[in-house]
Amino acid sequence: MRRNVIRIAIILGILAITLSLHYMILPMPAWLHQALHQADLHRRLCYIPIILGALWFGLRGGILTAAVISAAVLPLALRFQGPLLSNADFVEIVFYFAIGVLAGILVDMKDRERAKKERLEHELESAERMAALGRASAGIAHEVRTPLGSIQGAAEILAEDFPADHPHRPFFDILSEECRRLGRVVDDFLDLSRPISLDREEVSPGALLAAAFEAVRSLAETRGVRLELQGEAGGRPLSLDPHRVRQALVNLVLNAVQSCSEGGVVRGSVRTERGWIEYEVSDSGPGIALEDEDRIFEPFFTRRKDGTGLGLPLARQVAVAHGGSLLARSRPGGGAVFTLRIPFAETREAPP
Numbered sequence: 230m231r232r233n234v235i236r237i238a239i240i241l242g243i244l245a246i247t248l249s250l251h252y253m254i255l256p257m258p259a260w261l262h263q264a265l266h267q268a269d270l271h272r273r274l275c276y277i278p279i280i281l282g283a284l285w286f287g288l289r290g291g292i293l294t295a296a297v298i299s300a301a302v303l304p305l306a307l308r309f310q311g312p313l314l315s316n317a318d319f320v321e322i323v324f325y326f327a328i329g330v331l332a333g334i335l336v337d338m339k340d341r342e343r344a345k346k347e348r349l350e351h352e353l354e355s356a357e358r359m360a361a362l363g364r365a366s367a368g369i370a371h372e373v374r375t376p377l378g379s380i381q382g383a384a385e386i387l388a389e390d391f392p393a394d395h396p397h398r399p400f401f402d403i404l405s406e407e408c409r410r411l412g413r414v415v416d417d418f419l420d421l422s423r424p425i426s427l428d429r430e431e432v433s434p435g436a437l438l439a440a441a442f443e444a445v446r447s448l449a450e451t452r453g454v455r456l457e458l459q460g461e462a463g464g465r466p467l468s469l470d471p472h473r474v475r476q477a478l479v480n481l482v483l484n485a486v487q488s489c490s491e492g493g494v495v496r497g498s499v500r501t502e503r504g505w506i507e508y509e510v511s512d513s514g515p516g517i518a519l520e521d522e523d524r525i526f527e528p529f530f531t532r533r534k535d536g537t538g539l540g541l542p543l544a545r546q547v548a549v550a551h552g553g554s555l556l557a558r559s560r561p562g563g564g565a566v567f568t569l570r571i572p573f574a575e576t577r578e579a580p581p
């Protein structure tokens with residue numbers, strides 16, 4: 230702010246000097262006056278405030294200073310009688326604007342470039358920080374994995390010394406169950422932190438969806454949620470990583486079941502059309518809150534009490550690794566719909 234005031238003062242100061250030379254307000258010896266006018270210095274000096282205006286305030290500054298000077302010398306230009314092109318003050322006015330606009334555009338362009346460069350640098354810096362953080366966390370997760378397995382093994386061996394009705398037995402069960410849960414979180418996180426390599430096999434896409442539904446069937450039953458499988462149950466075999474795709478589908482179906490209240494329905498379908506396998510998993514739950522839509526695929530974003538926030542990012546990673554996509558939307562009538570799309574190459578004709 231203060232800097233701008235000083236800049237404006239400098240421009241106005243130079244303007245005042247150049248304009249007083251134009252109108253010969255400043256007292257000066259006759260020889261100097263004549264020399265100034267012969268060299269056309271009074272006109273050329275006007276370019277300095279215009280360039281400063283453009284340099285400090287961009288296009289607006291350039292045009293505004295040019296306009297102020299032009300307005301100030303206009304009376305001189307109007308006094309001249311004769312053809313327009315030999316009117317030196319008028320010709321100069323055209324140049325004032327041209328220089329103001331040109332310098333302003335150049336300065337604005339440079340400013341925009343600089344802002345863009347700064348933004349990119351900032352983004353790169355934070356991406357590098359996140360990557361470093363990711364590598365560090367993956368290292369820690371890896372360190373945790375091995376002792377966790379030993380703790381679980383030890384707990385299971387110790388538990389054998391306690392009969393099922395022993396008062397201490399439930400503690401061992403809690404210990405090994407929590408170890409298992411923690412192990413799953415660590416495995417999911419490790420999966421997410423490294424690029425996955427696919428083990429492709431020829432499998433029927435419908436069979437993978439059926440297997441995913443089977444995996445959550447007992448949970449759905451205890452929660453009173455109905456499962457409905459539609460579409461091509463078998464279908465011709467296509468090249469997929471069956472383990473990964475099934476895991477991604479399990480994550481989607483599990484989320485859907487968890488989102489439903491008692492009496493709810495989870496529907497799954499699969500279509501293979503024009504080179505794409507399209508799985509759809511929908512539920513009759515509350516759908517995805519508007520403010521969560523951008524975040525549900527971020528690692529560790531969860532709204533569930535015992536959630537890990539790794540299910541959806543993993544499922545999306547599987548889709549992307551296959552060259553596909555995973556998208557979520559809420560249906561107008563309520564409920565969420567997840568669409569997992571995977572491309573396949575038409576290697577052979579479907580049997581007639």
Ligand SMILES: Nc1ncnc2c1ncn2[C@@H]1O[C@H](COP(=O)(O)OP(=O)(O)O)[C@@H](O)[C@H]1O
Nearest residue numbers: 484488516525531532533536537538540541565
């Ligand atoms: N079918 C769904 N309906 C509504 N919200 C969902 C659904 N699936 C996922 N979400 C939201 O996305 C979040 C992240 O899901 P996910 O990555 O699977 O992690 P988690 O299940 O451990 O919370 C969930 O906590 C939930 O808020």
Ligand SMILES: [Mg+2]
Nearest residue numbers: 480484540541
């Ligand atoms: Mg989940």
